[in-house]
Amino acid sequence: xxxxxxxxxxxxGAAHAASTADPALTExxxxxxxxxxxxxxxxxxxxxxxxxxxxxxxxxxxxxxxDRLEKHVLTPYDERVAIAGTxxxxxxxxxxxxxxxxxxxxxxxxxxxxxxxxxxxxxxxxLERYFDVxxxxxxxxxxxxxxxxxxxxxxxIARIRIAGAGDRLRRIDIDEAGGDQSRMSIEDxxx
Amino acid sequence: MTxxxxxxxxxxxxxxxxxxAWLAMHLVVTTDLSAFLPMxxxxxxxxxxxxxxxGASSRLVLIGVDGADAxxxxxISGDLARKLRADDAFAIVANGDPALMSADRAxxxxxxxxxxxxxxxxxxxxxxxxxxxxxxxxxxxxxxGAAIKGTLAADPTGELRRLALTFLxxxxxxxxxxxxxxxxxxxxxxxxxxxxxGFDAEAQARAVSAVRAAFAAVAPxxxxxxxxxxxxxxxxxxxxxxxxxxxxxxxxxxxxxALLFSAYRSxxxxxxxxxxxxxxxxxxxxxxxxxxxPVHAITLAFGAxxxxxxxxxxTYLFANAAPxxxxxxxxxxxxxxxxxxVLTTAMGxxxxxxxxxxxLAQLGVFTMAGVVTAGLVTRxxxxxxxxxRALERKAARLPFDAIRLVGTxxxxxxxxxxxxxxxxxxxxxxxEAPWDDDLANLNPATEAAKALDRELRAQLQAPDVRYxxxxxxxxxxxxxxxxxxxxxxxxxxxxxxxxxxxDLPSRYLPSRDVQAARRAALPPPDALAARLATATEGLPxxxxxxxxxxxxxxxxxxxxxxxxxxxxxxxxxxKLDALLFESDGEWIAVAPLVGVRAPADxxxxxxxxxxxxxxxxxxxxxxxxxxxYREQSLRSIAIGAAAIAVxxxxxxxxxxxxxxxxxxxxxxxxxxxATLLAFGERLTIFHLVAMLLVVGVGLNYAxxxxxxxxxxxxxxxxxxxxxLAFAAALIAAMTLAVSVTPVLRAIGLTTALGTVFAxxxxxxxxxxx
Numbered sequence: 001x002x003x004x005x006x007x008x009x010x011x012x013g014a015a016h017a018a019s020t021a022d023p024a025l026t027e028x029x030x031x032x033x034x035x036x037x038x039x040x041x042x043x044x045x046x047x048x049x050x051x052x053x054x055x056x057x058x059x060x061x062x063x064x065x066x067d068r069l070e071k072h073v074l075t076p077y078d079e080r081v082a083i084a085g086t087x088x089x090x091x092x093x094x095x096x097x098x099x100x101x102x103x104x105x106x107x108x109x110x111x112x113x114x115x116x117x118x119x120x121x122x123x124x125x126x127l128e129r130y131f132d133v134x135x136x137x138x139x140x141x142x143x144x145x146x147x148x149x150x151x152x153x154x155x156x157i158a159r160i161r162i163a164g165a166g167d168r169l170r171r172i173d174i175d176e177a178g179g180d181q182s183r184m185s186i187e188d189x190x191x
Numbered sequence: 192m193t194x195x196x197x198x199x200x201x202x203x204x205x206x207x208x209x210x211x212a213w214l215a216m217h218l219v220v221t222t223d224l225s226a227f228l229p230m231x232x233x234x235x236x237x238x239x240x241x242x243x244x245x246g247a248s249s250r251l252v253l254i255g256v257d258g259a260d261a262x263x264x265x266x267i268s269g270d271l272a273r274k275l276r277a278d279d280a281f282a283i284v285a286n287g288d289p290a291l292m293s294a295d296r297a298x299x300x301x302x303x304x305x306x307x308x309x310x311x312x313x314x315x316x317x318x319x320x321x322x323x324x325x326x327x328x329x330x331x332x333x334x335x336g337a338a339i340k341g342t343l344a345a346d347p348t349g350e351l352r353r354l355a356l357t358f359l360x361x362x363x364x365x366x367x368x369x370x371x372x373x374x375x376x377x378x379x380x381x382x383x384x385x386x387x388x389g390f391d392a393e394a395q396a397r398a399v400s401a402v403r404a405a406f407a408a409v410a411p412x413x414x415x416x417x418x419x420x421x422x423x424x425x426x427x428x429x430x431x432x433x434x435x436x437x438x439x440x441x442x443x444x445x446x447x448x449a450l451l452f453s454a455y456r457s458x459x460x461x462x463x464x465x466x467x468x469x470x471x472x473x474x475x476x477x478x479x480x481x482x483x484x485p486v487h488a489i490t491l492a493f494g495a496x497x498x499x500x501x502x503x504x505x506t507y508l509f510a511n512a513a514p515x516x517x518x519x520x521x522x523x524x525x526x527x528x529x530x531x532x533v534l535t536t537a538m539g540x541x542x543x544x545x546x547x548x549x550x551l552a553q554l555g556v557f558t559m560a561g562v563v564t565a566g567l568v569t570r571x572x573x574x575x576x577x578x579x580r581a582l583e584r585k586a587a588r589l590p591f592d593a594i595r596l597v598g599t600x601x602x603x604x605x606x607x608x609x610x611x612x613x614x615x616x617x618x619x620x621x622x623e624a625p626w627d628d629d630l631a632n633l634n635p636a637t638e639a640a641k642a643l644d645r646e647l648r649a650q651l652q653a654p655d656v657r658y659x660x661x662x663x664x665x666x667x668x669x670x671x672x673x674x675x676x677x678x679x680x681x682x683x684x685x686x687x688x689x690x691x692x693x694d695l696p697s698r699y700l701p702s703r704d705v706q707a708a709r710r711a712a713l714p715p716p717d718a719l720a721a722r723l724a725t726a727t728e729g730l731p732x733x734x735x736x737x738x739x740x741x742x743x744x745x746x747x748x749x750x751x752x753x754x755x756x757x758x759x760x761x762x763x764x765x766k767l768d769a770l771l772f773e774s775d776g777e778w779i780a781v782a783p784l785v786g787v788r789a790p791a792d793x794x795x796x797x798x799x800x801x802x803x804x805x806x807x808x809x810x811x812x813x814x815x816x817x818x819x820y821r822e823q824s825l826r827s828i829a830i831g832a833a834a835i836a837v838x839x840x841x842x843x844x845x846x847x848x849x850x851x852x853x854x855x856x857x858x859x860x861x862x863x864x865a866t867l868l869a870f871g872e873r874l875t876i877f878h879l880v881a882m883l884l885v886v887g888v889g890l891n892y893a894x895x896x897x898x899x900x901x902x903x904x905x906x907x908x909x910x911x912x913x914x915l916a917f918a919a920a921l922i923a924a925m926t927l928a929v930s931v932t933p934v935l936r937a938i939g940l941t942t943a944l945g946t947v948f949a950x951x952x953x954x955x956x957x958x959x960x
Contacts, residue, residue: 048331050343053731055332077329090333095326104261104367104376178340 025124025135028142031167033122038063040169042071044184061186066121069113083113108153115146115160116172131160141165196575203470203572210473218476219485221392238661238774242781247769248421248654249389250282252398253647255417256410257378263411264379265368270409271402272370275383278405280398283762286381287364287371294761299354300346302757304747306701307350308357310709314348315719320726323348328730345739357698364651373650378417380651384765385422392429395422419644421656424636428932429488431635435930436492443923447502450918454911456584460509463573463581467565468501475561479553490553492927492935500888500923501565503916504533507895508569510912512582513904518574526570528898531842533566535835535894536887542824542831543880551824551880558884588907589914597896597910597954604955611858614865625864626821627873628814635932652692654783658790660693660797661805662780669803670771670778671702677782677800681793689793691786696771699763706752713748716741817876824879831883835890852893855952859889862952863944877934881941888920888942889949896957917950 039062046055059073069083079092086103103110111130118126127133130153131146143163148154156177163171174182242248256267272286289296304310313319327347330339342351364371364380371380383402387394399418406416444465452461479486507529512521522529540562543555618625634641647653660677664670674697681693701709714722723737755771758764771780787793794806839849860882867874895913900906924946927939 046332048340050331050340050733050736051731052733055328055731057332073332077325079329081333092329102365102367107368180340 022135024138024142025133025144027139028135028164028167029122029124031122031139032120032164033065035063035120035122035167036065038120038168040186041188042184042186044182047181047183049179063120066123067117069117069120083117086110086113088113107150108148108156111148111150111153112157112160115162119144119162120169139166143171193575199571200575203568207470207473210477213477214473214480218480220491221485221487238663238779241774242659245388245390246781247384247766248656248783250385250387250422251653252281252383252385252402252418252420252422253644253651253653254381254383254402255373255378255647255650256381256406256414257417258413258415259411261367261372261376263414264372265370267406267410267414268370268379268381271405272381274405274409275381275402278401280385280387280394280401281383282386283384283765284381285371285383285762286379287366288369295763298758298761298763300342300351302750302753303346303350303354304713304744305706305709305750305753306699307354307709309348309350309353310712312712315712315714315722317722317725320348320722321730324726324730324732344736345743347737347740371651378650380647382651382653389421389425392425396426396429399423399426417643417647419640419647424634424640424644427640428635432488432492432932432935435927435932435935436488439492439923439926439930439935443926446922446926447919450915450922451502451506454586454915455509455582456586457581459578459581460505460585463577464502464505464509466573466576467504467568470568471501471561471565474564475557478560479556482556483549483553487550487553489550489932489934490557492930492932493554493557493938500536500884500920501561502919503888503891504529504565504569505573506915506919507532507891507912508573509577509582509585510915511908512585513908514583514585514587517579518577518582522570522574525898527842528894529566529570531839532891532894533562534838534842535890536562537566538831538835538838539883539887539890541834542827542883545827551876554880562887586911587904589911593910593914594903594906597957600951600954601957601959607858607952607955610862614862617865617869618861621868625868625874626818627875628817628821629810632875632933649786652785654694654785655787657809658784658787658793659807659809660782660784661807662782662803663777663805664803665777667771667773667778668702668704670780671697671700672704673801673803674780674782675702675705677797677804680796680800681782684789684793684796687789687792689787689789690784691788693782693784694766694770695782696767696780699758699767700753700755700771703752710748710750713744715748716745719744821876821879824876828879828883832886835886839890848897851897851956851958852890855893855956856886856889856949858952859885859945859948862948863941866944867941872937872940875933875937877937878941881938882945884938884942885945885949888946889953892917892950892953893957896953913950917946920946 039060042057042059042061044057044059046057048055056076057073058075059071062068062070062072067083067085070080072078072080077092078094079090082089082091083103088101088103088109090099091097103113114126114130118124118130124133127144127146130150131148134145134147136143136145142165143161146160146162148157148159154177158175158177160175161171161173162169163173169186171186172182172184174184176182254271256264256271259267268286269288272284272288275281275284299306314323324347326349327339327343331343339349339352346352365374366372367376372378373380383398385395385398387398389395399422402418403416406414410416448461448465451464452458455461476486476491479490507525508518508521511525512518537559540555540558543551544559545552545555636644648656660681662670662673662677664673674695678695678697681690681695684690685692697705713719720741723741727737755764755767758767769781770783771778773779784793790808794808797804797806836849836853839852840846843849843852863882863885864874867878872878892913895909895916898909900909921943924939924942927935928943930936930939
């Protein structure tokens with residue numbers, strides 16, 4: 001009886017320890033939260049089952065605390081996606097197309113936007129609302145692995161891995177549920 | 192009882208019982224307000240009226256759910272939609288959930304090359320294909336590439352995407368958590384279409400209850416349900432009118448009987464007073480049902496008025512009975528005046544009878560039949576049925592010195608001149624717009640209900656109820672071709688913000704010509720394969736990816752023409768049936784319009800659309816009909832008035848006497864109109880109707896006030912009779928005046944004012960001896 005109790009307490013203790021955030025993760029989040037704006041160039045490689053060669057996109061990323069993001073694809077076509085809060089504007093000058101819609105109409109889209117925004121803003125509670133968060137590495141060289149909680153999002157995205165160094169992002173890797181992948185490397189960040 | 196008495200009573204009893212039995216078996220009561228709408232003059236108006244009564248828009252139930260957070264509301268929306276779909280009363284239930292439209296999606300996917308306006312020869316050249324594929328790549332690169340992955344292999348040119356945009360683009364609410372929400376996100380929206388037509392108030396009421404029951408089963412306590420739509424208005428109207436009818440009849444009956452009892456001080460004459468009115472009502476309803484079909488509840492409520500009026504007749508008989516005088520002699524004494532009174536009231540109803548408004552014709556038949564019956568029963572049956580001593584305790588005079596009062600009143604008859612001038616001034620001041628031709632004001636729904644309807648309609652982007660476009664022709668293909676022409680014109684109108692959206696049958700069922708052109712634009716398989724190979728050069732699509740596309744295009748090239756059959760059993764099929772149908776040997780396309788902001792501009796544009804395309808503004812159309820009808824009524828009234836005047840002249844054997852009887856009534860009418868206008872009440876056709884009644888009843892007062900009398904005692908008896916009659920009529924009128932139903936309110940208010948003015952004026956203008 002007492003042995004069972006001891007085991008139970010031990011397991012409970014372990015679980016408790018795991019649920020408290022890793023101090024390194026907390027430090028990383030704090031460092032990220034301190035960043036007011038950021039600019040970077042990215043190279044994204046998308047592997048799509050339908051295509052025999054990966055799509056390569058390059059462009060710039062911009063961030064403004066706490067919830068403004070902009071992804072401007074420069075090659076192979078010009079398209080700017082600007083996110084302010086939950087409002088998304090997609091502008092494609094070549095096609096003369098400009099669309100505005102709300103991310104709140106699509107749970108998966110919202111989760112995707114939050115995965116990046118919440119990380120950049122160091123907003124761990126927001127991340128945990130949409131994802132199961134696992135932490136790898138330490139404060140100087142880290143990665144968060146996000147697995148969606150919502151069934152709708154899980155059906156589309158299997159996991160997102162965001163890696164960084166200090167208070168800058170280095171990589172965003174997205175594994176889609178159907179097997180397609182997106183690998184983005186981020187470089188030359190300026191403040 | 193003499194032989195003739197017995198005969199009279201037997202005939203009366205037999206008729207009454209036969210009538211009651213017939214009613215018990217055959218009576219159908221309706222609360223459909225359209226019975227009070229004029230018969231359509233033109234085909235388009237008839238069509239519009241038909242659409243209003245039973246068209247798709249008349250079957251919509253608009254549903255909103257608020258009072259909880261978005262996630263809960265979305266869940267409630269899903270559960271509610273599922274429950275309602277299982278209910279047989281509903282043909283379609285939509286809440287924005289795409290999963291529920293899978294049958295429709297499949298159909299559109301199969302027929303996309305016939306339906307999509309993007310299918311042109313240019314699209315399928317190598318350059319066109321390359322454009323499409325480049326766009327596809329961009330879409331794949333975006334985070335939401337998942338949307339296009341499923342259809343890319345079969346539909347690289349994106350016809351499905353374009354069609355989805357068109358069908359949704361004509362206006363659907365934004366979606367959150369997969370279901371429709373109001374733009375501010377606080378209310379989930381659903382729309383259901385009942386199988387029963389809009390005019391079936393009974394079925395609509397059941398549908399509304401079904402929605403409430405389903406909601407109660409799936410929603411937590413604090414969530415709130417909002418329902419609106421033509422069906423719910425009809426159900427509500429039914430409830431309101433029935434309530435008013437019941438209340439008016441009960442209150443009037445009790446109050447009037449109490450009044451009479453206080454004068455007769457005996458149960459027998461009081462009870463007997465009800466007989467002419469009851470018989471009149473039964474025969475009146477039988478007459479309406481036999482001649483005009485289902486009886487409207489408003490007609491029955493009007494019966495409350497008849498009670499007050501028909502009680503006049505036994506009152507004139509009983510009240511005029513001198514102490515100890517047999518009723519037979521009383522009747523003989525007052526017969527000439529009595530006969531004239533009944534006939535002039537019946538004449539007053541003649542104008543209504545001749546109208547082409549079904550509802551008014553009903554009121555006319557009801558009044559005439561009821562009044563004449565009541566008169567006959569009073570004349571022949573009551574004297575036979577009343578026991579000799581029943582009137583022993585009856586009052587012989589009013590509890591105050593009425594003769595002196597009338598004398599005093601006569602001295603002030605000059606005030607009538609002043610009031611008359613004032614009244615004429617008021618009428619002149621309002622002469623620009625005294626009439627209210629807007630039938631929407633007939634709707635007894637509260638302002639809050641109407642506001643909710645407008646709100647839900649705007650949020651759901653449901654079509655306008657006021658404007659519609661109708662295309663008519665004997666040939667279906669001509670209608671579809673016109674529809675396609677109109678499509679282009681309306682798209683132009685949308686780009687100019689004249690309206691926000693529209694729908695047309697040609698979007699679902701293109702004309703044969705257009706389908707043939709599209710089929711011709713699809714290249715044969717080897718040509719297509721070659722062009723595709725050129726287009727994909729340098730693009731990273733997997734080899735052989737587009738095999739399904741090649742197969743689908745080839746199938747579409749040889750497919751039969753798309754027809755309505757293809758949509759059987761889907762929501763699109765139901766929509767198409769509502770937009771394109773056959774009626775009376777012609778094909779009709781109805782184009783619902785959403786958010787119309789510049790009706791005059793669109794109407795102008797549609798004039799160039801060719802014959803067969805009709806722009807309809809319901810409010811204008813019915814307004815014009817009502818105005819036209821009003822002209823007709825005023826003419827009939829003039830004829831009725833002339834007939835009454837002649838009748839009076841002949842009956843009284845003197846033009847001077849006839850004038851003396853008509854003058855107070857004329858004055859009463861002018862003053863009633865002036866009072867109504869002064870208090871901001873604009874006149875409808877129903878005020879007009881009530882005025883006729885005032886003329887009939889007012890004449891009774893004038894006739895009895897001026898009746899030759901032998902001595903003061905007889906004078907007091909007459910005054911007692913007139914006063915009781917007036918009090919009873921006033922009670923009936925005031926009961927109606929507090930109704931919620933606008934029609935009944937109008938009639939009650941007018942009659943109340945009219946009887947007061949007529950009574951006063953008759954007293955003031957009566958002759959001395």
